[in-house]
Amino acid sequence: MLSNSVIQTIKETAPVLAEQGLKITDLFYQKLFLNHPELQNIFNMANQAQGEQSRALAESVFMYASKIDELQELTPMVKRIANKHASLSIQPEHYPIVGKYLLEAIEEHLELPKSHPILDAWRIAYNALADIFIATEEDIYLENEQKIQGWRGFKPFKIDQITTESKGIKSFYLKAEDGRHASFEAGQYVGVRVKPEKSDYEEIRQYSLSNAPGEDFYRITVKQEGHGSEFPGTVSNHLHKAKVSDTVWLQPPTGDFTIQSPDSSHITFIAGGVGLTPLLSMLLQQLKTMDANKITFIQCCRDSEHHLMKKAITNLQQRYGFHYYVAYEVESGADHQGYLTKEVLQKWLPDNTQPDVYFCGSKPFMSAVNKMCSEIGISEQQRHYEIFGPTTTLS
Known part of the structure; x- marks a missing residue:
């Protein structure tokens, strides 16, 4: 005291x-x-x-x-x-x-x-x-x-599979060398440790798990940050050069950006760019137990070339029937062209409900979404978000 x-x-x-x-x-x-x-x-x-x-x-x-x-x-x-x-x-x-x-x-x-x-x-x-x-x-x-199959500290994982998801974004399927994969909650992330070439030190980054809980692997979906720029992403560029069978070291899944009310009357997910990753895991989890008609998934992308996991999410929508809307910033061919606005968001949200809203993306994107949600009457308790990076607030 x-x-x-x-x-x-x-x-x-x-x-x-x-x-x-x-x-x-x-x-x-x-x-x-x-x-x-x-x-x-x-x-x-x-x-x-x-x-x-x-x-x-x-x-x-x-x-x-x-x-x-x-x-x-x-x-x-x-x-x-x-x-x-x-x-x-x-x-x-x-x-x-x-x-x-x-x-x-x-x-x-x-x-x-x-x-x-x-x-x-x-x-x-x-x-x-x-x-x-x-x-x-x-x-x-x-x-x-x-936890069952849990652990403490970093342990080695092998890259089992690599897939290209959109321009500049790849998914890495990771399997523990000891075969033990602790359970996780959708929305959580792992600490990933690597030793990049020409670096004097090991580097650790956090990446959201983009697969559904309960599978015998972890999947992280990584954007190649700043390629060719003044500040290229050290770890993301290292991973984009990685090969199947390479080793990375992982901490157990952690994080508090998880579904807070599983029995909510309606859940809306709003993803900006690679901020899709924790929300996709949440979507996959909720589709197992929740009426798909009570789920809205909104995805904001620069254009079709940067439409992350387009085929996979479209297939999910066709299979389950949840509400799915896409906004392209600089290209037609989506449900909306331009930045997401309050008016568009109101049109896409379910009528006569106060949904729990989960959103993730760049800090400017999330600040804008948070402001829109507030202005249309969604309470602070119903707004949930994850900030990538060291900051802790949207202000």
């Missing part, structure tokens, strides 16, 4: 963190990697180069400071971050290292003496938060380990 004086001091620093947080977190990562270069095997160094990780950490630190007297409001954020940490195999011994250099960054940037009350308060508050994450992550590790 944090004392009132610690809480008051932390809350008083919130405005400073709102203004200076990014500079503090930039300095923190410089210190961290200078003194512990081995941690580059865990952190996404592409996000470091683009500043995304620093922005995400600054957001999280500010939220903690501003809500430190209402920690229950941070539970969703803690769960989401803890699941990401579990996919990276973050361990308790990592937290004192992070705390040391975060406090040093605060001290140095704000030009505080080592005995300043702000540093004392943040040391106590950081340790309290670290304890929450350590306990939450251990629960995730233990749950995954105790």
